[in-house]
Amino acid sequence: MDLFDAVAERRSVRGFRSSPVSRQTMESLFTRAQRAPSWCNVQPWRVVVTSGEVTERLRTRLLRAFSEESPSPEIAMPPGYPEPYGTHRRECGRVLYEAMGIERKDATGKVRAWRRNFELFDAPHAVIVSFDDRFGIYGALDVGCWLQTVLLGAVALGLACCPQAALASYPSAVREVLPIAEGTKIAFGISIGVEDPDVPANRARTSRAPLEDNVKLLGFET
Numbered sequence: 001m002d003l004f005d006a007v008a009e010r011r012s013v014r015g016f017r018s019s020p021v022s023r024q025t026m027e028s029l030f031t032r033a034q035r036a037p038s039w040c041n042v043q044p045w046r047v048v049v050t051s052g053e054v055t056e057r058l059r060t061r062l063l064r065a066f067s068e069e070s071p072s073p074e075i076a077m078p079p080g081y082p083e084p085y086g087t088h089r090r091e092c093g094r095v096l097y098e099a100m101g102i103e104r105k106d107a108t109g110k111v112r113a114w115r116r117n118f119e120l121f122d123a124p125h126a127v128i129v130s131f132d133d134r135f136g137i138y139g140a141l142d143v144g145c146w147l148q149t150v151l152l153g154a155v156a157l158g159l160a161c162c163p164q165a166a167l168a169s170y171p172s173a174v175r176e177v178l179p180i181a182e183g184t185k186i187a188f189g190i191s192i193g194v195e196d197p198d199v200p201a202n203r204a205r206t207s208r209a210p211l212e213d214n215v216k217l218l219g220f221e222t
């Protein structure tokens with residue numbers, strides 16, 4: 001598959017079939033993602049991939065945390081979204097809620113949509129990603145490079161993903177179920193599996209700002 005076709009095709013999928021992905025395919029994906037670059041090649045991502053009964057235990061525990069506990073992420077979430085970021089954030093929420101048939105003022109519907117994160121969007125597999133945050137922003141950049149490698153690799157293998165900061169909201173619940181690497185903080189998770197195209201949320205399509213909003217090309221001949 002052409003790399004830029006994978007870039008164009010990749011999107012966050014929020015509804016999965018129950019059919020599991022084989023261990024062999026998962027190993028292939030994550031082995032290839034080990035090629036992701038990192039500062040001084042420190043490779044700071046620490047990852048747990050779940051299947052079967054382990055996924056079910058994680059899902060059950062996360063749902064309990066969602067209904068009974070207060071979020072307490074180990075890595076601070078953004079304190080706010082000033083412009084122009086607020087507009088992008090609202091737009092991404094709007095396309096998702098529209099696809100799900102949730103009205104703008106339907107607060108209950110929005111909670112239901114957020115809860116889907118902790119249902120892992122019905123995916124048969126969850127990936128929990130942590131890293132040693134003593135590397136600060138550069139460790140986060142490394143993990144980001146790894147994340148995009150996984151997301152594009154998944155497309156190449158016919159799989160779908162949703163990266164989820166939501167899965168970092170209840171770290172003690174996750175730690176009860178999974179052996180998170182010592183000295184690391186949980187940064188995010190990924191639901192992964194085969195897309196269910198009949199799930200309404202999967203009709204959502206996000207847009208992107210024009211190039212000039214993000215990139216300046218200087219000194220080129222016109």
Ligand SMILES: Cc1cc2nc3c(=O)[nH]c(=O)nc-3n(C[C@H](O)[C@H](O)[C@H](O)COP(=O)(O)O)c2cc1C
Binds near residue numbers: 010013
């Ligand atoms: C680090 C990171 C965290 C994210 N967290 C969530 C999340 O918790 N829940 C969710 O539904 N989507 C989450 N997303 C998906 C974004 O909303 C999505 O990437 C963005 O709206 C662009 O849409 P696209 O991925 O379909 O192109 C996350 C994406 C990234 C990269």
